[in-house]
Amino acid sequence: MDQVKFLEYVYGGFPKLDRLTIINKRFTLSFLMFIGFTIMFSGIMLTHSNRCLRSSHGEVDDPFVHVSSFLIGYIIIQVPAAWISLKFSPLKWFGRSIFAHAILLFAVALTGNLGYGFLVVLKFFEGALAGIVFIVCHAAWKNWTPAAERSTLLTFALAGGYLGDLFGSSMSIFCSSLPFWMVVCCMVGSFGVIWWLVWERTVYETPNKHPTISDEELNRINPIIQEEIRPTEGVSCKQIILSTPFIVLVALNIVRSFNARSLGYRAEDMLIISFIRLTSFPLSGYLADVLVRKTSLTITNVRKLFVIGVTVLEAFYFFMLMNHIHFNKGRFLYLVSFLMHILYHVAYSAVSVNAVDIAPSHAGVTVAITNIISHIIFSLGFKVEIFLQQRDWTGVVDFISMVVHLIVGVLFGIYGTANPITVKG
Structure with missing residues (x-):
């Protein structure tokens, strides 16, 4: 019987990665969000502070136009992202947005030096992706944490943004040449792709849908969560x-x-x-x-x-x-x-x-x-x-x-x- 259950979790010949997780699933979710935010904000700060990339364009009227473009994209997407969080799976959109940002980092690294205007456009889309990630992260927790645990799990997940700020700012300081900066940017993008593969094989929308959650954890949180969100x-x-x-x-x-x-x-x-x-x-x-x-x-x-x-x-x-x-x-x-x-x-x-x-x-x-x-x-x-x-x-x-x-x-x-x-x- 155990072998049958194991095979039920096999997809494409490989077991679901969450079978190897020995800690509770809601903390696993928070930890993966933490890593996702770290990767995304590392890339954001790396492209915000790209001295060598800006210098490759020569003198520009306002070297911080790309930062403003990022903020515009971030603000404009907030309401559409809220609509997405109501109509679709927030956890799926969280993972897809981090993956899309990883691909965008490759685009910035490989083509961002072709023209400053092109870089500004790429930063706009980067801001939009960051806005989606921030919104759907908050929306995703309604199914996974009781109110009494919400502060711990949500703040830990969001703290990845602060670690990403530190990593990205530090890496940008030591990027002394454009080729080296491009390599670092692609490395961050690669981590994002790897993270997405793990995310897709580990995360489920609700505790009820999680095939390897323990009965103890499910019975502890699910009745409370349902009681809390049903009236809302x-x-x-x-x-x-x-x-x-x-x-x-x-x-x-x-x-x-x-x-x-x-x-x-x-x-x-x-x-x-x-x-x-x-x-x-x-x-x-x-x-x-x-x-x-x-x-x-x-x-x-x-x-x-x-x-x-x-x-x-x-x-x-x-x-x-x-x-x-x-x-x-x-x-x-x-x-x-x-x-x-x-x-x-x-x-x-x-x-x-x-x-x-x-x-x-x-x-x-x-x-x-x-x-x-x-x-x-x-x-x-x-x-x-x-x-x-x-x-x-x-x-x-x-x-x-x-x-x-x-x-x-x-x-x-x-x-x-x-x-x-x-x-x-």
Whole structure:
């Protein structure tokens, strides 16, 4: 009988790779997503910072046009990606998008030096693929994780983007010639193809469809998941968008994104900042789930603890900037800035997961809308900062930022929730 079962999992003469997996399947999924994000963002940063590729085109009017093209593609695809996450399998689209990005890396490496305009077009498509991956990643977890484990698995998966940023930026620094850069780009693309082959042989859309999931794991998570998402499947996108928890979440994302303007760092501190991002984001997600399991705090209480706690501390930080502007370049505020990086990603992890909390069956929609707004505010924040510095209005902005943080913190304390939006509200 065991031999019959084994043969049922054979495809093309090879057993499914997940038969070799000794850890639970939901962590396997999170780990593979982590690797996928690492590969994708390594390629993105490698092509963002391609000094040798840009120099092959000679002088260009704006050497960062290709980065803007990437961001345009990333933002434009958000709503279509949300629709894809509702109509099709998010996990299949996650794998296909990483695979398509791997093929795109070969195209950039082999043909990107033919003309700068061609590179700009390729970066647009790269941004679109990255946007799809980000959206469908959030949408995929509705079938695989109960709410009490969501923070750990989702933040760990997304942390691969931070590791990819570090790898890609580091590799671009050492690319001293165009041929060497092309080889590195093709290597990353090759890893992407290999990852996709593993992904296709390992990942299944739901626990019920997974042929090698243990009965213990299936019976532990599947009934809880079905109970959690069943009341949310009949909710309309309009009801979600107009709900108070979502509106408060949008306001919170605006504050988070505008805060990025105050998180600048020295080039020599890049490794430290990268380590802070890579560790604080997933560890805060893990800590959130530990607090839910080990204490009497509800998921909503934990989200509020992280968000409100950090928001109040950030308001105090702006108060210090406003009253001690002459210490801006001093050692004290320089050290405090590292703490602010940690707190920023602690709050960001809670905000990211909260977009799934309130709409697990429509997570692609909530994440897409908040992501569009966040990137627009993020892009405008630096331009506003430069404009205000030229007019010596930074003190006024710090005061406004402090007040807005306190207001948004209070609003989230009153209206914020981790409970899913249902038809009955």
